[in-house]
Amino acid sequence: MSAENNSNTTPQWICGKCGSPLQIEAVNLSYLGSGYPVDLLVCRKCKRALVPADMALGKMLEVEKLLEDK
């Protein structure tokens, strides 16, 4: 994935595999048999989603640890 930055607009994420622009879609995140729908940037062609680092290292990591503790 890469971000194209026009000076006055929000960066537009582009799929690194096919070059299509990413669009926000509900993605069902799942782990250890349970899941939750989260809005993420998705390549509709390749069906790949971009998980922001702060989400991966924040909420997703916390859920992982809590589910593993159970």
Next chain:
Amino acid sequence: MNPDCAHCLYFGSPNENHRPFPTNRPGGLEGTRRALSYCSLPARANVVDIACGKGATVQLLEETYGYNAMGIDLSGRILQEAKNQSIVANLVQGDCVHLPLQNETQDAVMMECAFHFDPNPMTVLEEMRRILQPDGYLILSDLYVRTGEDIHPVQQHSTSNCLSNIQTRSRIVEVVESAGFTTRIWADQDDLLKQWIWEMTFSGVSVRSFLTSLLGEDCGGGTNATFPKPVSLGYYILVAQKKIPIKN
């Protein structure tokens, strides 16, 4: 309610956004539907929901199941919120150890994710038993301690908060049976608890810091603290029936 207890403070927060339970409890109304599926209640059954909050369960009981439902909650503020939001449900302020109901008038009494609030569960159960008809249903859903059967690890780590009242399965069943009920169903609701963890976390509430704060200073406190290893929580639905006294 303990004014020094993080659990109570979260639940009692005047700001809805600061409450830890977006759906008030693991499973929300799905948990209620599951619990009712374990019972055989008559049409227009009298059902009372204790610690009803703003009456979501009472509305479900009335509108979906056609029961004659009533909700009782200790908090006048929450009941006022329900009134302000024009929630149509029969909600009454009352204490679970002095229920404003006649003896043997209810077909079922429910308590969802609130049983562990009270440090004297036997007193609560005896009051529930008083208002239930013979064979009436007791329906509980709540957190429980999964680790070990005969230890109370949460109590070992804290003595001053509501979570310290959470018990093991064997202890909960024991106290229910001692209060004059026969346990019919114990159903582990692991999936509802897992879903609740997702919902809580992604709605901006740190489950870990919330629960850790309840465990007191012994576990280190703060958002990065870890649970004491022996503590593992589960969520259950228990359905029991009032024992009919044997006449001599």
